[in-house]
Each structure stands twice: as structure tokens, then as C-alpha cells.
Amino acid sequence: MTTLFTEDHEWLRIEGDVATIGITNYAQEQLGDVVFLELPKVGRTLKKGEAAAVVESVKAASDVYAPITGEVVEVNEALTAEPSQINTDAAGSWLFKLRIADKAELDGLMDEAAYTAHTA
Secondary structure (H helix, E strand, O other): OEEEEOOOOEEEEEEOOEEEEEEOHHHHHHHOOEEEEEOOOOOOEEOOOOEEEEEEEOOOEEEEEOOOOEEEEEEOHHHHHOOOHHHHOHHHOOOEEEEEOOHHHHHHOEOHHHHHHHHO
């Protein structure tokens, strides 16, 4: 399993042709207490850079963008019932899963070392 990161503070865990996507600990720290999530519908095709989800906190509402192109194959319904889980475990609180349309799009993403440098 490979974990990659975006400049918009999302993480992706790649397993075969599916990417599991969430927001990073850095992102949840900037947002503050998460109170609401709006996730994409299963079956929806997202284009890279398209607004896919909304994370709402006591401070602001923030779009989560599709880091790659793909079809939504699953959403984390448990997280919509208890969105504050993102604050306690951002790395373990995935938002949605995409079937990867073009693996070449993964090439522009950062590994953990590059992401750590990006947020330093």
C-alpha cells in the first residue's frame, strides 16, 4: 500500500486500482473541530481537481478536491454520522474511495517526505 499526498492537504492510499482519500492531520488542525461532512455519491465520476466533498468546521467550510480522476466506489457513511473522528484520527478517517482512471495522474503527487517538507 502506497500513501501519497496533495498540495491541498489530502492523502491517498493506493491499493491496486482503488485510491482511498482523506484529509491530512495538517488540514484538520487548520480547520479546527469538524462538525459536518458532505461526501460524493457512489457511482459519480470525478475529474482531477473537481470539488468532491465538503468538510465543515466551526471555523470554515472547505472543499475537498478529487486528487485524481476516477469513479466513486465507496463513501465513509460512518464518518458522516460522526465527523469529529477526523479531528482524533485524520490519517484513519477516510472520506471516499475512487477507482483510478489514469495511474499516470499519481506521478504528480508527493510522498510523505515531500509532503512533510511542503508543510514545514
